[in-house]
Amino acid sequence: MVPKRPSARTLREWGTAYAFLFPNIIGLFVFVFMPIVYALYVSLYDWNALSPKVFVGLDNYKDLLGDKGWWRSVGKTITFSVIYVPLLFVSSLLSAVLIHALRGRVSGLARTMFLMPFAITSVNSAIIAMYLLDPRRGLINWILSGFGVPSQDFLGSTSQAMFCVVVVLLWINVGYNMIIFLSAIKEIPKDYYEAAHMDGAKRGQTFFRITFPLIKETNTFILIVTTIGSFQVFDQIMVMTKGGPAGATEVSVLYIFKHAFELLNMGYSSAMAFVLFLIIFVLSLFQLKLFSRDEER
Amino acid sequence: MLAIRRAAFPTLAVVLGLALVFPIYVLVIGSLRSEERIFDVTLFPVEAVFANFSQAVKGTGLIRSIANSFLVSATVTVVAMIFHSMSGYALARFRFPGRNLVFAWMLSTLMVPFAVIMIPLYLITKQFHMINSFAGLIVPSIFNAYGIFLFRQFYRDFPRELEEAAYLDGLSLGGTYFKIALPLSVPIIAPLTIGFFLANWNSYLWPLIITQDAKLWVIQVFLASLVGGGYFTPWNVVLAAAVVSTIPTFVLFFGAQRFLVDGIKMSGIK
Numbered sequence: 001m002v003p004k005r006p007s008a009r010t011l012r013e014w015g016t017a018y019a020f021l022f023p024n025i026i027g028l029f030v031f032v033f034m035p036i037v038y039a040l041y042v043s044l045y046d047w048n049a050l051s052p053k054v055f056v057g058l059d060n061y062k063d064l065l066g067d068k069g070w071w072r073s074v075g076k077t078i079t080f081s082v083i084y085v086p087l088l089f090v091s092s093l094l095s096a097v098l099i100h101a102l103r104g105r106v107s108g109l110a111r112t113m114f115l116m117p118f119a120i121t122s123v124n125s126a127i128i129a130m131y132l133l134d135p136r137r138g139l140i141n142w143i144l145s146g147f148g149v150p151s152q153d154f155l156g157s158t159s160q161a162m163f164c165v166v167v168v169l170l171w172i173n174v175g176y177n178m179i180i181f182l183s184a185i186k187e188i189p190k191d192y193y194e195a196a197h198m199d200g201a202k203r204g205q206t207f208f209r210i211t212f213p214l215i216k217e218t219n220t221f222i223l224i225v226t227t228i229g230s231f232q233v234f235d236q237i238m239v240m241t242k243g244g245p246a247g248a249t250e251v252s253v254l255y256i257f258k259h260a261f262e263l264l265n266m267g268y269s270s271a272m273a274f275v276l277f278l279i280i281f282v283l284s285l286f287q288l289k290l291f292s293r294d295e296e297r
Numbered sequence: 298m299l300a301i302r303r304a305a306f307p308t309l310a311v312v313l314g315l316a317l318v319f320p321i322y323v324l325v326i327g328s329l330r331s332e333e334r335i336f337d338v339t340l341f342p343v344e345a346v347f348a349n350f351s352q353a354v355k356g357t358g359l360i361r362s363i364a365n366s367f368l369v370s371a372t373v374t375v376v377a378m379i380f381h382s383m384s385g386y387a388l389a390r391f392r393f394p395g396r397n398l399v400f401a402w403m404l405s406t407l408m409v410p411f412a413v414i415m416i417p418l419y420l421i422t423k424q425f426h427m428i429n430s431f432a433g434l435i436v437p438s439i440f441n442a443y444g445i446f447l448f449r450q451f452y453r454d455f456p457r458e459l460e461e462a463a464y465l466d467g468l469s470l471g472g473t474y475f476k477i478a479l480p481l482s483v484p485i486i487a488p489l490t491i492g493f494f495l496a497n498w499n500s501y502l503w504p505l506i507i508t509q510d511a512k513l514w515v516i517q518v519f520l521a522s523l524v525g526g527g528y529f530t531p532w533n534v535v536l537a538a539a540v541v542s543t544i545p546t547f548v549l550f551f552g553a554q555r556f557l558v559d560g561i562k563m564s565g566i567k
Contacts, residue, residue, distance in 0.1 A: 013391050016470040020387035021399060023380045027440035032406040035417035042417060049420070098310050106307045112554065113314030116321060119550040121499040123517040124539050127524055128320050131327060131532055137336035139323065171317065179558055180565035218565060232412040235501045239521045253412040260416045261506060270416050277413040284408075 036277070043271035048264045060271035070272060072247060073255035074279070076162070080251060081230040084166045088226055089219075092174045096181035097207060111182075115175035122172065126239035129168045130155065155240050158248040165249055168236050177222055184218035185211060220291040224284050231280050252276050324543075328536040335532045349537035359538050361512065362519035367545075369431065369504075369515060370497035373438045377493055378486055380439065385448020386474050390460070400449070403442045412502070419506050433507045434515065438497060444489060447563055451485040452478065488560030491553055498546060516542045 043060055045053040064070055099110050120128070132139050133154040141151045155161050188211065196206045212219070234253045237243065243250030243258070256276065260269035329345040330337055337343065354360055387393075388400050418437055419428075427433035455478065463473045501517040508514055514522070520542055523535045550557065 010392075013470060014393040017387040017391035017393040017396070019471070020383040020391075020474070024384045024403065024440060024445060025399065027380070027436075028403060028406050028442060030421065031418060031437045031440050032409055032414065032442075035414035035421060036409050038417035038421065039414060042420065095313070098306060098313075101306050102310055106310065110307075110310040110314050111558075113311075113318050115554075115558070116318050116550065119495075119546045120321065120543065121501075121517060121546065123501055123520045124324075124543060127520060127535060127539050128324050130524060130530075131536065132320065132323060134336065139336075139338060142338050171320065174317070176561055179561045183562040183565060221565060228410060232410050234412065235517075238501075238505075239524060256412070256416070257502075257506075260419075266416060266420065273413045273416055277410065280410055280413070281408065 039270045039274050039277075042267055043274050045267040047267045049266045050264070053267070056267070060268045061275075063268065064271055064275065069247075069250075070252075070255060073250050073252045076247075076249065077231055077233070077251040077253075080162060080166065080233055081227060083163065084169060084230050084233075085223065085226050087166065088170055088173060088177060089222060091170060092177035092222070093181050093219075095174060095178040096185055097211065099178070100182060100185050111179075114178055117172045118175045120172055122235035123239055125168050125172045126236040129164065129236070130240055133164060156245055158245050161241055161245060161248045165233070165236055165240065168240075169233065177226070180222060181215065181218060184215040188214050216291070220287070223291075224287050227287065228280055228284055231276070231283070324536055325540055327532065328540045330533060332531065332533045335536075346533065349533045350541065353534050353537040353541060358511065358514070358519050359516075359541060362514045362516045363542060363545075365431075365434075365513060366498055366516040369434045369438075370494050372435050373497050374490055374493040376435075377439045377441065377444055378490060381441070381444035381489075382448045382479060382482060382486070383474070384445045385450075386452050386478055388445070388449045389452035389455075390474075390478075391470070403445055406442045407446075415502065415506060418503075422507060427507075429508055429510050429513060431513070434504055434513070438500065438503065443564075444493070447489060448482075448485060451482065455481070484559075487553070487556045488563060491549055491556050492560040492564070495546060495549065495557075 042053075044055060044057060046056045046059070047053040095114055099107060099114065102110060117125070133141075135141065135151060135153050135156055138154075140154070144150075144152065152160060154164050192210050192214075193206060196210060201209070232253055233251055234257070237249050237251060237254055238257075241249045243254045252272070253276070256269050256272045259265045259272065263269075326340070326342060327335065328349055329347070330342045330349075331344065331346045334343055384403075388396065422428060422433050422437060425432075427436065459477050459481075460473050463477045464470070468476060499517065500515065501521065504515045504518050505521075508518065511519075511522075520535075520539060523538060524530050
């Protein structure tokens with residue numbers, strides 16, 4: 001075989017590389033990169049998607065500052081996030097620790113049971129919840145009545161609806177996050193635990209001194225990903241309450257959705273979407289910074 | 298005393314596990330209850346009513362939307378696997394100007410949450426006349442830097458020797474990928490296939506935006522429409538439809554749990 005001239009091979013390598021990357025470069029450009037730029041552009045216009053656009057500068061952003069509905073939706077989103085993220089974090093971490101402590105067949109069985117709700121789609125999780133939480137005849141109220149608790153409205157109650165949404169999302173997501181925690185915990189060398197045991201450390205101590213600090217990267221990852229996800233909560237709320245009752249569950253994505261696709265306010269809703277993007281962006285940077293500072297110490 | 302302490306953790310785990318599985322049990326049992334007895338609190342239905350299922354599939358909506366979901370999820374998954382593995386391979390193996398820049402740019406698209414771009418994405422899709430079409434359901438869902446990233450990681454740890462040998466035997470660079478690397482990529486393709494399929498099967502917001510025509514509804518949009526309108530929900534039929542729609546995900550769950558778990562673990566890689 002005649003050795004090929006390196007330059008020819010090099011050129012062919014460049015060509016093949018870009019040929020292999022081409023579909024994704026185009027696709028990501030058109031369907032991810034362009035939209036974010038386009039959102040900024042459209043947010044400077046008054047546009048109902050049917051008649052011609054009218055340039056209004058920053059007016060949409062000014063309107064947004066005084067829009068009580070928008071700020072309420074931001075508040076609802078933060079409320080959801082503040083309840084949901086810590087609960088999900090703690091419950092999936094504790095589940096992982098629990099399942100890690102099991103030996104033999106029961107460990108696999110428990111893992112399967114914890115993960116099973118993950119196979120339920122978000123719309124189905126909402127349907128099951130609506131059935132269980134039916135205020136008049138649902139199973140949950142039947143169980144509560146056994147404890148002498150009067151019938152609750154749940155999804156029809158302004159004070160309870162958001163918490164119901166949290167519980168549904170916890171239910172289908174705890175297994176997924178538990179698996180991620182579990183695989184991180186399994187990476188910790190067993191010697192650490194044995195040494196701690198020899199020194200007479202209790203379970204609680206080994207958790208706080210060994211397990212928790214050694215899976216720090218996973219903690220950060222789960223926290224950031226869950227927070228970003230929580231700011232985009234939509235599916236279950238859309239199916240169960242459509243933002244109600246009386247706006248009690250009207251989170252930002254739902255508010256934007258209504259303005260864009262029901263009121264056809266493309267410019268204004270794009271401005272809101274862009275502000276939501278900035279909020280999520282700043283929040284994830286802030287969390288990342290918080291944790292990397294921790295590592296330096 | 299020791300025996301009690303030993304049994305405490307397994308018992309706790311099983312009790313919690315049963316609590317998590319219980320709503321799924323309620324769903325399945327509920328789908329077998331008659332309309333009048335739908336809110337019964339017995340562990341088993343007084344009489345199993347399989348007619349709920351025939352009623353659920355009677356209108357064409359359920360079967361058609363399941364077929365639509367299959368078509369969309371399968372197409373997105375297959376095309377994504379090909380595109381993403383090619384890109385991941387190029388980024389891991391080839392040396393070319395702009396490699397780091399392209400990779401960093403692709404990763405940066407992960408920072409863009411879907412909910413934020415749904416409006417411009419709708420407007421762009423409309424410009425391409427892909428509203429109310431399978432193309433609109435499929436094409437925008439394919440591109441995802443996350444898949445590219447995981448393929449790149451995989452090929453970086455992939456032994457080079459086989460490809461070198463194939464190249465010296467006269468196979469082109471592209472041929473080496475298709476004939477050598479791709480067939481050996483099952484360990485990454487299997488979990489990603491399941492992950493992509495499930496994610497698209499679960500997809501609700503984008504199909505809701507992009508399809509007005511009920512003939513194009515995917516399963517999640519169809520199911521949501523069953524509980525959306527009016528005061529009265531025919532729970533027996535709704536639950537039966539929900540059970541039918543869950544069969545594919547449960548087949549994957551029980552048939553390929555190992556790959557499913559592998560996929561989840563991969564998503565946790567920093």
